[in-house]
Amino acid sequence: MALTRLGGNQSINLATNTTGTLGVANGGTGLASGTSGQFLKFTGTTTVASSALGDVGKVLQVVSTSGANVTSTSSTSFSTNMTVSITPSAATSKVLVLHAPPSAIYLSNNTNYGHTAVFRETGGSDTNITTSGHNSTWGVYRLSTGTYMSGSAIEILDSPNTTASIDYKIRVKVDNASLTMTYGHDASQASMSSLTVMEIGA
Numbered sequence: 001m002a003l004t005r006l007g008g009n010q011s012i013n014l015a016t017n018t019t020g021t022l023g024v025a026n027g028g029t030g031l032a033s034g035t036s037g038q039f040l041k042f043t044g045t046t047t048v049a050s051s052a053l054g055d056v057g058k059v060l061q062v063v064s065t066s067g068a069n070v071t072s073t074s075s076t077s078f079s080t081n082m083t084v085s086i087t088p089s090a091a092t093s094k095v096l097v098l099h100a101p102p103s104a105i106y107l108s109n110n111t112n113y114g115h116t117a118v119f120r121e122t123g124g125s126d127t128n129i130t131t132s133g134h135n136s137t138w139g140v141y142r143l144s145t146g147t148y149m150s151g152s153a154i155e156i157l158d159s160p161n162t163t164a165s166i167d168y169k170i171r172v173k174v175d176n177a178s179l180t181m182t183y184g185h186d187a188s189q190a191s192m193s194s195l196t197v198m199e200i201g202a
Helices: none
Strands: 038-042 048-052 059-067 071-073 079-086 094-100 105-107 114-122 125-128 154-158 166-174 181-183 193-200
Touching: 059 079, 071 079, 071 166, 079 193, 094 114, 094 166, 114 154, 114 181, 166 181, 166 193
Parallel strands: none
Antiparallel strands: 038 048, 059 193, 071 181, 079 166, 094 154, 094 193, 105 181, 114 125, 114 166
């Protein structure tokens, strides 16, 4: 690049007289332009690239459902109590699943266990994510005395790796058919519960 010596009060307007791109080897980025929300990242020892900062770590969307959802079961197979659907905007996104359980769970005896789990259903695949790399003691209920107990909250950070629609489901079952569990009802009335999913930019 040729340099011109200027004298007196002469000046150069860099905004109007500098064109093209300045390579990394010369202290530039090699990029002609960028997009709002992007940042620069090094891709090697001598190259720089633009990358979408976009929504890293941000909550991109929230879907929630709540109500007096009551499920009574004596089955050792899971039954669905409540469902919420979300379609991630990127396959790299995480999904934070939050379940606020009902304040009352009925168990007909204090010998057997009732279970609550979160399932992820997408593209014909149905996965229990409560026990897939997560704390499997969540949502396991057994009475010491009485017939009612409060539920335990469930919080799972899931990595679905898809942009397809996902159904997250709260499901319940018992470990022995001699037990009846009523999820979400005490002696007189149903109690509220909720299921919330949040897409987190990764």
